[in-house]
Amino acid sequence: MNASGAEPLLEIDNLHVSVGGQQVLRGLNLAVNAGEVHAIMGPNGSGKSTLAHVLAGRPGYEITQGSVRYQGSDLLALPAEARARAGLFLGFQYPVEIPGVNNAYLLKTALNAQRRQRGLPDIDAFDFLALVRERMKLMQIEESFLARGVNEGFSGGEKKRNEILQMLILEPRLALLDETDSGLDIDALKVVARGVNSLRSPERAVVLVTHYQRLLDHVVPDFVHVLARGRVVRSGDRSLALELEKRGYDWVQEQAVA
Amino acid sequence: MNQPDLDALVGRSYRHGFVTDIESDTVPPGLDEDVVRLISRKKREPQFLLDWRLRALAYWRTQRAPTWAHVHHQPIDFNAISYYSAPKSKTDGPKSLADVDPKLLETYDKLGVPLHERARLAGVAVDAVFDSVSVATTFKERLAAAGVIFCPFSEAVHKHPELIEQYLGSVVPYTDNFYATLNSAVFSDGSFVYVPKGVRCPMELSTYFRINAANTGQFERTLIIADAGSHVSYLEGCTAPMRDENQLHAAVVELVALDDAQIKYSTVQNWYPGDAQGRGGIYNFVTKRGECRGRNSRISWTQVETGSAITWKYPSCVLRGENSVGEFYSVATTNNYQQADTGTKMIHIGANTRSTIVSKGISAGHGQNAYRGQVRVMATAHGARNYTQCDSLLMGPHCGAHTFPYIDVRNPGAVVEHEASTSRISEEQLFYCLQRGIGQEDAVNMIVSGFCREVFKELPMEFAVEAQALLAVSLEGAVG
Numbered sequence: 012m013n014a015s016g017a018e019p020l021l022e023i024d025n026l027h028v029s030v031g032g033q034q035v036l037r038g039l040n041l042a043v044n045a046g047e048v049h050a051i052m053g054p055n056g057s058g059k060s061t062l063a064h065v066l067a068g069r070p071g072y073e074i075t076q077g078s079v080r081y082q083g084s085d086l087l088a089l090p091a092e093a094r095a096r097a098g099l100f101l102g103f104q105y106p107v108e109i110p111g112v113n114n115a116y117l118l119k120t121a122l123n124a125q126r127r128q129r130g131l132p133d134i135d136a137f138d139f140l141a142l143v144r145e146r147m148k149l150m151q152i153e154e155s156f157l158a159r160g161v162n163e164g165f166s167g168g169e170k171k172r173n174e175i176l177q178m179l180i181l182e183p184r185l186a187l188l189d190e191t192d193s194g195l196d197i198d199a200l201k202v203v204a205r206g207v208n209s210l211r212s213p214e215r216a217v218v219l220v221t222h223y224q225r226l227l228d229h230v231v232p233d234f235v236h237v238l239a240r241g242r243v244v245r246s247g248d249r250s251l252a253l254e255l256e257k258r259g260y261d262w263v264q265e266q267a268v269a
Numbered sequence: 270m271n272q273p274d275l276d277a278l279v280g281r282s283y284r285h286g287f288v289t290d291i292e293s294d295t296v297p298p299g300l301d302e303d304v305v306r307l308i309s310r311k312k313r314e315p316q317f318l319l320d321w322r323l324r325a326l327a328y329w330r331t332q333r334a335p336t337w338a339h340v341h342h343q344p345i346d347f348n349a350i351s352y353y354s355a356p357k358s359k360t361d362g363p364k365s366l367a368d369v370d371p372k373l374l375e376t377y378d379k380l381g382v383p384l385h386e387r388a389r390l391a392g393v394a395v396d397a398v399f400d401s402v403s404v405a406t407t408f409k410e411r412l413a414a415a416g417v418i419f420c421p422f423s424e425a426v427h428k429h430p431e432l433i434e435q436y437l438g439s440v441v442p443y444t445d446n447f448y449a450t451l452n453s454a455v456f457s458d459g460s461f462v463y464v465p466k467g468v469r470c471p472m473e474l475s476t477y478f479r480i481n482a483a484n485t486g487q488f489e490r491t492l493i494i495a496d497a498g499s500h501v502s503y504l505e506g507c508t509a510p511m512r513d514e515n516q517l518h519a520a521v522v523e524l525v526a527l528d529d530a531q532i533k534y535s536t537v538q539n540w541y542p543g544d545a546q547g548r549g550g551i552y553n554f555v556t557k558r559g560e561c562r563g564r565n566s567r568i569s570w571t572q573v574e575t576g577s578a579i580t581w582k583y584p585s586c587v588l589r590g591e592n593s594v595g596e597f598y599s600v601a602t603t604n605n606y607q608q609a610d611t612g613t614k615m616i617h618i619g620a621n622t623r624s625t626i627v628s629k630g631i632s633a634g635h636g637q638n639a640y641r642g643q644v645r646v647m648a649t650a651h652g653a654r655n656y657t658q659c660d661s662l663l664m665g666p667h668c669g670a671h672t673f674p675y676i677d678v679r680n681p682g683a684v685v686e687h688e689a690s691t692s693r694i695s696e697e698q699l700f701y702c703l704q705r706g707i708g709q710e711d712a713v714n715m716i717v718s719g720f721c722r723e724v725f726k727e728l729p730m731e732f733a734v735e736a737q738a739l740l741a742v743s744l745e746g747a748v749g
Binding site: 095109 | 698703705715722
């Protein structure tokens with residue numbers, strides 16, 4: 012329960028996850044309320060990406076202990092597509108190419124799958140186009156992009172902007188962005204940040220998984236958590252990220268051991 | 270996706286599995302001169318055709334079934350096959366759809382081929398082949414006004430014997446190969462198309478094939494002639510009822526394109542592939558060849574092969590005319606225990622001839638998929654060019670993809686390019702789609718359709734939709 016008395020949007024309790032027999036998450040706790048932006052930081056190998064993938068339902072992870080509740084129900088019991096349809100979105104660190112499938116088609120299929128889940132009819136083709144064009148403008152993506160293959164031949168920056176575009180069209184309740192800032196130049200970073208900020212609302216929450224704090228200059232988080240060895244070792248506000256940048260991850264890791 | 274889910278999804282049954290209960294006029298199994306004479310007599314064929322059939326039979330008896338293809342099956346007992354079967358009818362032949370046996374029409378309806386409506390709506394003339402005899406032909410008047418002849422082969426034999434005598438066997442001679450020779454001796458019926466000089470055929474021509482009587486090999490014979498400056502697009506689609514024993518299908522298709530003529534031949538093939546253990550299913554051993562006989566002519570083959578237990582088929586182009594163009598676009602899928610050995614031959618004879626081959630093979634389950642293609646450039650073919658692209662997609666750990674390119678270049682100026690790739694549907698691609706809320710099967714279909722896009726875009730619009738649906742059915746849940 013949180014301050015307002017409502018159940019958190021996402022509640023992770025004592026989560027233990029192993030991959031190929033290796034324990035990666037070891038008792039992770041986290042609660043995210045609607046309307047909040049959380050940043051999860053940590054050194055390489057701390058379990059940040061594993062957390063994002065486990066929440067999204069990627070196969071290959073073994074949950075050995077703990078639970079995750081999302082909108083009041085057991086998230087881990089749902090297959091990946093059902094989690095997505097329930098409004099959970101993962102922005103991938105390395106979006107995969109799907110040759111021959113055009114962006115517009117994938118987007119429309121995804122949007123309709125989610126609309127059906129909510130009992131809505133398929134979106135009208137013209138409405139869809141109008142929606143996509145408007146959001147593309149925000150993400151500074153050219154019109155020709157719609158007819159291209161999904162991520163096919165995209166630059167790193169284009170792939171990341173495409174992830175955010177998809178997010179803006181699907182309008183998730185919980186967005187997990189896995190190192191969306193990596194490999195972006197400062198202009199692209201601003202565009203991506205603008206996209207994320209446009210989604211902020213009292214009903215939604217965003218979890219930013221990031222290695223560096225520079226994204227947080229543009230998307231200001233309500234909470235910052237530091238992950239080390241598979242657990243949250245420190246939580247704080249925005250200033251924690253700045254302190255981390257100054258003192259490095261060794262500082263929290265030492266504290267974690269101590 | 271975990272294994273039990275997979276198994277359940279793969280274990281789906283063939284949607285077009287049913288048998289129509291119609292009395293057939295079938296000769297006893299076995300093949301000898303008397304059977305060939307009987308077929309010819311039943312069809313009241315002219316002497317030249319009977320003689321041709323008999324020469325083919327005599328030659329066939331000296332031949333053995335080929336074994337070079339990358340497929341495995343029990344030897345076929347050719348004496349256990351009945352070589353003639355015709356649906357019985359009270360009149361000599363139906364004059365219109367109203368005269369057609371309602372059971373037949375019902376069958377077409379079940380298949381989603383309501384001749385009278387869909388054909389008209391789509392602007393398609395359908396020459397429906399049920400077993401061995403054509404039972405209905407539509408849109409004849411409109412075609413006749415353009416001077417296009419589109420009729421059952423047996424009718425063409427009576428009405429246009431001079432065209433048959435001139436062109437039959439001129440692309441695929443009766444000595445061509447074991448199954449083509451057999452077809453030449455016993456072919457039952459098929460389609461005949463003649464497009465006169467300078468005529469652009471006003472509609473897509475379409476034939477739906479169906480194999481129905483038990484133990485009846487089907488031997489279709491199709492001949493399409495595009496006279497100088499003409500254009501024609503021909504669609505062939507097939508489905509078959511559920512059946513236990515293997516059925517042999519050995520068709521022959523011959524195309525002739527004269528000066529500046531263009532023929533586009535599209536196939537969507539969905540014959541019964543056998544059950545999940547590989548029992549039953551059609552053996553599809555087909556000879557398809559087109560000759561660009563005239564200069565600047567063009568022949569284009571597009572095929573989507575999702576059915577049959579065994580597919581053995583190489584739609585080919587003989588590029589004789591100067592500047593002629595041959596194209597081959599193919600999607601072949603094999604699931605469960607299906608086997609496919611398919612590809613093309615491009616024979617460059619004339620100067621500045623060009624050919625393009627785009628082959629997409631998809632293997633799932635225990636399916637084995639082989640691309641076999643030959644590009645031959647003769648010494649006379651100055652300036653010839655070929656581009657071949659051959660991609661394989663594997664789904665699951667038990668299937669196989671094989672590529673057998675044969676390149677034979679006898680002209681030093683020729684340019685021949687070959688590209689090949691093999692890939693798997695990656696767990697990453699699948700998860701990406703799932704994470705966007707797209708269901709497992711839709712995701713697989715989407716990824717596979719993307720893989721096949723270069724071929725699908727060559728199909729006429731209506732057909733492309735159908736092909737995509739068929740592909741979805743044949744591969745549902747086949748990801749591992």
